Structure formats: C-alpha cells, structure tokens
Amino acid sequence: MTKTIAVTGGLGFIGSHTVVELIEAGYSPVIIDNLSNSTLSVLDGIEKISGIRPTCYTLNVLETSELEAIFNTHQVDAVIHFAAFKAVGESVLKPLDYYHNNVGGLISLLNAMKNTGRNQLVFSSSCTVYGQPQTLPVTENSPFSKAESPYGQTKKIGEEMLMDISKTGMKTISLRYFNPVGAHPSALIGELPLGIPNNLVPFITQTAAGWRKQLTVFGNDYQTHDGTCIRDYIHVVDLAKAHVKAIEYLSKTEAMFTAFNIGTGQGLTVLEVIKAFEETTQIQLNYQIGLRRKGDIEKVWADSSKANAELGWEAKFDLHQMMRDAWKWQGQLPITI
Numbered sequence: 174m175t176k177t178i179a180v181t182g183g184l185g186f187i188g189s190h191t192v193v194e195l196i197e198a199g200y201s202p203v204i205i206d207n208l209s210n211s212t213l214s215v216l217d218g219i220e221k222i223s224g225i226r227p228t229c230y231t232l233n234v235l236e237t238s239e240l241e242a243i244f245n246t247h248q249v250d251a252v253i254h255f256a257a258f259k260a261v262g263e264s265v266l267k268p269l270d271y272y273h274n275n276v277g278g279l280i281s282l283l284n285a286m287k288n289t290g291r292n293q294l295v296f297s298s299s300c301t302v303y304g305q306p307q308t309l310p311v312t313e314n315s316p317f318s319k320a321e322s323p324y325g326q327t328k329k330i331g332e333e334m335l336m337d338i339s340k341t342g343m344k345t346i347s348l349r350y351f352n353p354v355g356a357h358p359s360a361l362i363g364e365l366p367l368g369i370p371n372n373l374v375p376f377i378t379q380t381a382a383g384w385r386k387q388l389t390v391f392g393n394d395y396q397t398h399d400g401t402c403i404r405d406y407i408h409v410v411d412l413a414k415a416h417v418k419a420i421e422y423l424s425k426t427e428a429m430f431t432a433f434n435i436g437t438g439q440g441l442t443v444l445e446v447i448k449a450f451e452e453t454t455q456i457q458l459n460y461q462i463g464l465r466r467k468g469d470i471e472k473v474w475a476d477s478s479k480a481n482a483e484l485g486w487e488a489k490f491d492l493h494q495m496m497r498d499a500w501k502w503q504g505q506l507p508i509t510i
C-alpha cells in the first residue's frame with residue numbers, strides 16, 4: 174500500500190526536492206507549509222516534474238490541533254520535518270523568533286504525532302552541530318560543539334530533545350546536512366532568492382547573472398591549501414534522495430534514534446567552487462578577496478560512510494553538475510535586484 178508522508182516545509186528548497194523524490198519512489202507526500210519562505214507556485218514545478226500535484230496545507234507547524242487533523246485525515250505513516258527558519262545572521266538579530274519557530278515548532282509537531290499515535294520522524298539537522306571539529310572528516314560520533322548562532326543552537330536543541338523523546342517511543346532519524354547547493358536538473362524547482370544571498374553558490378550565480386556587482390571571498394588567510402574555507406557541497410537532489418532512504422530505514426530499524434551525515438565526503442575551498450563554476454559555464458566571475466566573515470568555520474567535511482553503509486545512500490552528482498544546475502536555475506528566474 175502507498176505510504177503517506179507528511180512533509181513540513183515541503184515547498185522550501187530541500188523540502189520541494191524531497192517531495193519530488195518521494196513521489197518518484199512511490200510515496201504519497203502531503204505538504205504542510207506556512208509560505209514564510211516559499212510560494213504556492215512551487216507546487217507547479219513539482220507537478221511538472223512528477224505529474225502529480227500533492228495535497229498542500231498552508232499551515233504553521235505551531236498549530237498542533239490542525240496538524241493532528243491532517244495526520245488523521247490522510248492516515249500519515251511518517252513525517253519529514255523541514256519547516257524552520259535557517260538564516261544564521263538573522264538568528265543573531267532575532268533569537269527569540271528562532272527558538273519560538275524552530276524549537277516551539279518541533280515540540281508542537283511531536284505533540285501532534287504523540288496525540289495521534291505517529292512515531293516515525295525524519296529531522297532536518299545540520300553539520301552546524303559540530304562547529305569546528307577537532308578531527309576531519311567529521312563522523313556522527315564527533316562531539317557537538319557550542320553553536321555559532323541561535324540558528325545552530327536550535328538544531329542542537331532539536332537533536333538533543335529528539336534523543337530524549339526517542340526513549341519514549343518516537344523513532345527518529347536526524348540527517349545532518351552539509352552544504353546543499355544546485356537545483357533540480359529540470360530547473361523547475363530550486364532555491365527562491367529573497368534579497369541578498371548569504372550563501373556562496375546563489376551569490377556566485379547572481380553575480381554571473383549581473384544581479385550583483387561582485388562576489389567577495391570571505392578571507393584567504395585560513396589554514397587551508399589556498400587560504401579559503403573548506404566545505405562539503407552536496408547537490409540538493411542527492412540530499413533529497415537521502416530522505417527517501419531514511420523513510421525506508423525508519424520502517425525497518427529497531428534503533429530509536431539514528432543520526433547520519435549527509436555530504437559527499439569531499440572538502441572544497443571557496444576558490445575551487447568558483448573555478449568549477451567558471452569551467453562549467455565558461456563565464457569569468459567578478460570576485461575579490463575580502464575580510465573573513467565573523468563566525469565562519471575554517472574547514473568541515475563529512476565522513477558519510479555510515480549513510481553509505483546503513484542507508485544504502487551515496488551522493489552521485491559532482492561539483493560541476495551542482496554548478497550546472499545552479500546556473501540553469503538562475504537562468505530562468507525573473508529579473509529582480
């Protein structure tokens with residue numbers, strides 16, 4: 174029988190790609206999204222790719238009783254929880270909003286699941302929980318560090334809460350994302366730009382498109398081979414597929430809480446990303462070297478061997494494909510500055 178998966182934040186960047194992969198794997202997703210960082214037009218893209226327009230509720234996850242009604246109406250089997258604020262800088266300015274929405278939202282969701290007898294959850298976490306790891310690549314057993322921001326803190330608290338709650342019957346998988354980039358190869362869904370991007374790849378594509386004058390590389394005096402920071406960039410479609418594997422795993426595993434690193438295992442510098450973009454698109458990027466950005470981690474990349482072995486998942490797209498799809502997505506966006 175087709176399994177129904179509730180996807181909170183299912184119209185967002187990672188959520189929408191996951192909905193597409195769920196449909197392709199034969200699941201029936203039900204989207205719950207309050208449109209705080211997305212639009213209903215994302216449904217058109219999902220429908221064009223998959224041929225199915227999933228049911229979508231415009232709802233804040235803080236509305237516990239509404240969530241309960243949805244879980245019962247659709248006989249939801251499991252939940253993937255993306256709905257959260259994610260801007261690191263904004264979280265420093267509005268910490269209470271982040272705790273309310275991200276921690277409060279998770280508590281509301283868990284109550285709704287408990288009250289309706291649902292006990293399978295996939296949680297969106299982040300490599301931010303590790304801070305600057307002492308040893309690289311970072312494994313799931315590496316210690317949590319002090320969070321760099323209230324945003325990071327909400328992910329840490331979320332995971333710690335889930336570890337406790339899993340002891341009372343909530344079966345949880347926490348996926349710790351590294352740096353998701355790119356877009357669906359069809360360019361029908363991707364990351365919607367809102368103002369000046371904080372993240373590297375949207376800033377690169379917007380600079381190449383003439384939306385931004387120049388990219389600033391934040392520091393070239395780090396202890397890395399070219400002096401710029403190292404990250405583990407992962408194609409959003411690969412990341413989305415990890416959620417489908419997590420749903421399969423949840424229905425089989427006895428373990429009540431499991432965390433997986435979701436990255437490629439390859440650390441790349443900012444300059445290497447720029448070079449790959451230039452090679453892939455044959456566009457020379459206007460960039461300058463600037464000062465370090467406060468709070469940046471020097472280097473982090475994943476050991477994803479646990480996800481490879483236990484989830485049966487691995488990243489397939491390389492950096493050039495990430496750049497190609499990010500650029501294709503940028504190309505069809507309406508011009509805005």
Ligand code: UFG
Pocket residue numbers: 259261299300301302325350351352371372373374376388389390391392401402403404443466469
């Ligand atoms: N960078 C630049 N110029 C820019 C933007 C970024 O040089 O204009 C550099 C950063 O300094 C960093 C790298 O590009 O070295 C990647 O930066 P991003 O902002 O794209 O990504 P981060 O690794 O800083 O942040 C990401 C997510 C956060 C999450 C964090 C840790 O965006 O949500 O990983 O998990 F908290």
